[in-house]
Amino acid sequence: MYILNKKEYKQIIAKWLDKFDVFAPQKAGEFSQFLPVDADSELDFTEPHNTRYPPKALFLPQSETMMRYNRRLNRSEGGQEEIKPRLIWGIRPCDAKASSLLDTVFYTEDDGDPYWIAKRDASVLVGMGCTEPCQTCFCTTVGGGPFNTDGLDALVTELGDEYYIETLTDKGERLFAELPIASEEQQEQVQTLQSKVKGAMEPVFETDNLKEHLDDIFGSDYWDTIAESCLGCGVCTFLCPTCFCFDIVDEVQRSERVRNWDTCMFRIYSQEASGHNPRPTRKERTRQRIMHKYSYWLDHIGEIGCTGCGRCVRYCPVGLDIRAMLNTANAYESEGIHVG
Secondary structure: OEEEEHHHHHHHHHHHOOOOEEEEEEEEOOEEEEEEOOOOOOEOOOOOOOOOOOHHHHOOOOEEEEEEEEOOOOEEEEOOOOOOOEEEEEEOHHHHHHHHHHHHHHOOOOOOOHHHHHHHHOEEEEEEOOOOOOOOOOHHHHOOOOOOOOOOOEEEEEEOOEEEEEEOOHHHHHHHOOOOEOOHHHHHHHHHHHHHHHHOOOOOOOOOOHHHHHHHEOOOOHHHHHHOOOOOOOHHHHOOOOOOOEEEEEEHHHOEEEEEEOOOOOHHHHOOOOOOOOOOOHHHHHHHHHHHHHHHHHHHHOOOOOOOOOHHHHOOOOOOOHHHHHHHHHHOOOOOEOOO
16 A cells, blocks of 8 residues: 655656556546646546546557558558557546456457457556546446456555555556555545445445346337437447447558447447348347346356446436436336347
């Protein structure tokens, strides 16, 4: 456990810049976003919530070149560039947990994604605990918490004019080993603070047997009801830290094969070459989004695929709230039509 005076954090970041490409939340228009840090950067930890744009983009960019074709030499060339060690400072626990969840998709032993793996291996994640969780956050409901340590190398908790730092891995220890050790009094203050904040976050929907209930109402008209207001814009999925749908296209004029984010909320995403579409309306697409997070992820790894970051609640242009949807689902009378 270490202590860093807030007045000195710029000095330590300047020191890190010699070894790492550093990314941290900074103002980008009306919102904050993870951007590269330099000596003059003004970091932004004033918002009680996380960045609008999810930091998963640091590992799975919105658009990423996978390979290039050299027409002059008539051969393909790898698109991935060498990655310098990276330090991600100030990632919220929900987003760090999301990276760990996505590891189960991209960082697998038999068929791992080399682009994802290279970026993850090069990265150190320093989390920023949430001392004032936003009203749209519900991390404790889905198994996380405002000071959850999943996926982190170190966790920072604001303590007045100081940062209290808990190192969790060897990578994190090497970053902060030269700082003063936290006193027992400071440790007790942080433990009290963390318990108080976490205790104030009441569950917003019931997760026990939620998967089973969603499976049972798979064929019901519940999905028609909740899809009525949806625009199908995809904001909820593009800003979600655990959504990973993508499309691969060949950009002929650039001689590149590119991977781009995609979303199951778009009609064309599930359309087959024959013209058949198994999810022809927003009803099926809305169902897919919720079932994936709260049923299929549990089939896959035994965990809910949502971290409760609240972005889909905060930025939905028509005010759809997944918490209300799931409360409605829990209250919906099962018709015994099981997905399996």
